[in-house]
Amino acid sequence: MSTSPFTGRISGHGGRHAVEVARHHGIDTMFTLSGGHVFPLYDAAVQPEPTMRLLDVRHEQTAVFGAEGIGKLTRRAGMAVVTAGPGVTNVVSGIATAHFNGSPLVVVGGRAPDGRWGQGLLQELDQPPLLAPITKRAATVHATDGIAAAMDEACRLANSAHRGPVFLDMPMDRLYDQAEIELSGAGTAGGRTPDPEAVADIARLIGEAERPLFVFGSDVWIDGAERVALETAEALGIPVVTNGQGRGVLPAGHPLLATRARGAALGGADLVVVVGTPLDFRLGHGLFGGKDGAPLAKVVHVADAEAQIATHLTLAGSVSGDLSQVLRGIADAAKPSGAVEQWRSTLTEATKAAVAGDAEALASDADPIHPARIYGELNKILDDDAVVIGDGGDFVSYAGKYIEPKQPGNWLDPGPFGCLGTGLGYSIAARLARPSSQVVTLLGDGAAGFSLMDVDTLVRHKLPVVMVCGNNGIWGLEKAPMQALYGYDVVADLNPQTRYDQVVEALGGGGELVTEPEEIAPALRRAFDSGVPYLVNIATDPENVYPRKTMGV
Template sequence: MQLNGSQIFVEVLCEQGVDTLFGYPGGAVLNLYDELYKNADRITHVLTAHEQGAAHAADGYARATGRTGVVLATSGPGATNLVTGIATAYMDSVPMVAFTGNIPTAGLGTDGFQEAYIEGITMPITKHNFTVRKVEDLADTMRAAFRIAQSGRKGPVLVDIPKDVTAAVCEFTPKQPEKIRTVTTYNAEQVKWAADIINAAERPLVYFGGGVRSAASCQPLRDLIHKAEIPATYTLMAAGVVPYGDPMNIGMIGMHGCYTANRAVADCDVLIALGTRFSDRVALNPKTFAKNATIIQIDIDPSELGKNVDVDLAISGDAAYVLGGMLPLIEEKKHPDWMKMIHEWQAQDYHPVSDASRLMPHQVIGEVCNQCGPEAVYVTDVGQHQMWAAQYIRHAKSRGFITSGGLGTMGFGYGAAIGAQMALGRDQRVVMFTGDGSFHMNLNEACTAVSYELPIITVIFNNQVLGMVRQWQTAFYGKRFSQTDPHRKTDFVKLAEGFGLKGYRCTNLAEFQTAFAEALKNKGPTWIECMIDKDEKVLPMIPGGGDINDIIMK
């Protein structure tokens, strides 16, 4: 059948199972938006306040579901406003397809109005990107974009579509979505070798990252650690994969990880690294990281194997299939002496002291968990509040904690919360933790939450400073607080009302308990401002370049 480019655009989106699209219109994509208007019963379009918010929303949608998030922006500044969101998804291996408009093909390269070479701009932060120059190529290019986003190590793909392509006509043939090829192969000899090493270990430890967040990877990991009694530590990106309270879960590793996890890495004799890349926030000193251990690394991306830390055995493959092949070779075993050491270290972990007369982050987060129950989804911005959330939330499911890890994008949270809420439905409880510094970055997306009546509860830790940077200035820069006290006078309660949502301010735990209980009853979005001390720190902390011997506990 004969269709124009805009009709093909919508048909392929529907073909790929897209039900929600985040975006912002503009001249170069008006043909696409006209067709989306005609197909509003097939695809829900969510209009955000800013293209960056739309990109983060597509990201949050993907993280909450495992499906591909989709974002659409116009040319020039619309396209460049997506860059931070695309880079965020790239660093955390999130499947996303970003569509941008551009000026007509005949004018490309002439510096036309709102022209930007977005293909070149995004080349380093996408798995692949395309500029469609002929309408005949549009359908298959879009299909390739969705396939690439979900194949192997997942990530974002960009498709740039000049305006004349959206109007041109060609023959269109519908196709069934191509089945994503799963990496099922692995080196069986290496897997046997790994199993032998694990079976001989006296102090084994599993260290896993965001690469095992999918349901397929979670269960084999849990089976491994319970079959062979192997304690497990995780990165920020993998919170929730092994449930809170599981006896094999010894907590988060890294700069703000717990003492036990970091000490276990230093003392283990075998380290099994699954779906993780030994980032500089975990392997703070690559030369001393797990220096006493035989290191086995399993990752779907061969380029990550041995990249940051020298490993003894590198296995390329999907963690679910590699572990599936390894599990029958793993002996059922107990490690009583090793577990005794783990328990002794846990007694030395940092535990904040509670104070009912003032608001303390761990108390606020604990109360949120108490009132929300185990099925809530938590989203964070970036900063101290992010680390407190990672430390104190009682995670219950693998996709229940959404945060920007690799890029550390301040302003990520509200857009991502909107995407998660749209993906999961209004009956799903979504709570966003932020700080006053991060929140100022993209709080304009409040209007989006209001417009779509999304019941997102935003908990704002307001210490009136840029807390994480101030903490570093306190520890390493002689308390020279350069530009970390912005002297802002923002009244979040009044601002909330101005956006059309409900706002609360709390100064002690009792006030917060009441405010949060009321927020749970609201049909639309709610902000709860929590006044905390500007010198409240994220502890423990290992300085960059350090190791367990450099840990700061007070």
């Protein structure tokens, strides 16, 4: 969804050049933490009249997670602006997260002045080499009259498949200097038409399969292919497993949605067509099938760009390009065999069994509280367009199992990089991007320690968000595996029932501690009714760790 190149004349200081181009590309919010190296960008946002919202945070990583969240929700690059030196080094994990998520993002970093470079200036650091491995481009703009063109290219590159972060380094003196330039609008993006023969081969493989399965991932949403993906699955009658922001492409309860029977679906398939997500640890690295001694499934990989096609295993087929075009081509050409009906029936029954098997946990009266009970109550309250944000390990793993979105694009989690601390930045972005929707942020107590100070940002900018903290007093992803490996654990404990709710109250929000299962539903209703950032701090049973077969390696 890249926008057209900027065309026109710009005059003024370098910050004005950058902001005018960013606005052309649909960027209306600058996520930032104040720093003198980037003052001209602030000046351009508010003078002579406000043209861009300044959203200032308490830690630079939140600025980047906020901007990345905008990219994930709107499918258009968000922008973060950070000062030089530690301002830039503080955002490395955020940029890496956007890189692994394929999120459109532009980050502008301040830089010590060119005019005195090498003299030991404050925060003097050559920053692009730090970020080059995790960006589509990382570069310094050494001329004021080159800032607009560099920003134009950065926005188009970030918004072009395969999407990702771009970093621009702008020396302080070049931002303050004046220039007048004119851009011609050259450099339109090329086409992304998929290879028709590759699409035909995939359609043939589907026709030969008895147990085909689609996997729809985040890029189905980011590439704008969610409607076509749903229509393709329905036209062919092929079951679907979803992950990431692909969750909701088939709404909760859809007869073809097999995510609740994920093990049976991925283990029993003889052909898996993976669309818009990497064949990484979340998908067993593409080793599907093999159930009850059957051979491994054939695997087809469909990606929005050629570089995203998996190379670590032998594929039965692959194609890259516009995902809507690929899926339409498959829908038009594929003729599934009659055996697929039995396969659908098998997965339908497995899904029903999984749902029935979950019922007891979702309604559990156990004391201490079973984490599943929280999701049993939350599911009763969530609207169809609710944005659900997961920032945690064990607690959010339960959410991934029990929460099934009804619409695509409404589920945000850290993604394959697994970086904790995304929650508050994503919360800010969700409230801005979806002002009329419920926004619910699920925090493990470990994750809460990374970014809870930015509740101050929610309060200052009047951004109400409901936060639910699953507080079991441990690092759940580490404690149980270490015990299994060694028979003991170290550095895996937190203080039980820490009053994170009182932290939120001290910052100007609301909150409460819940210790009894029957208190969960009333507390959640109070949170949604409060109209302020509100944290429901729920003490859960540390013995109820999420069951895992592997450690994701």
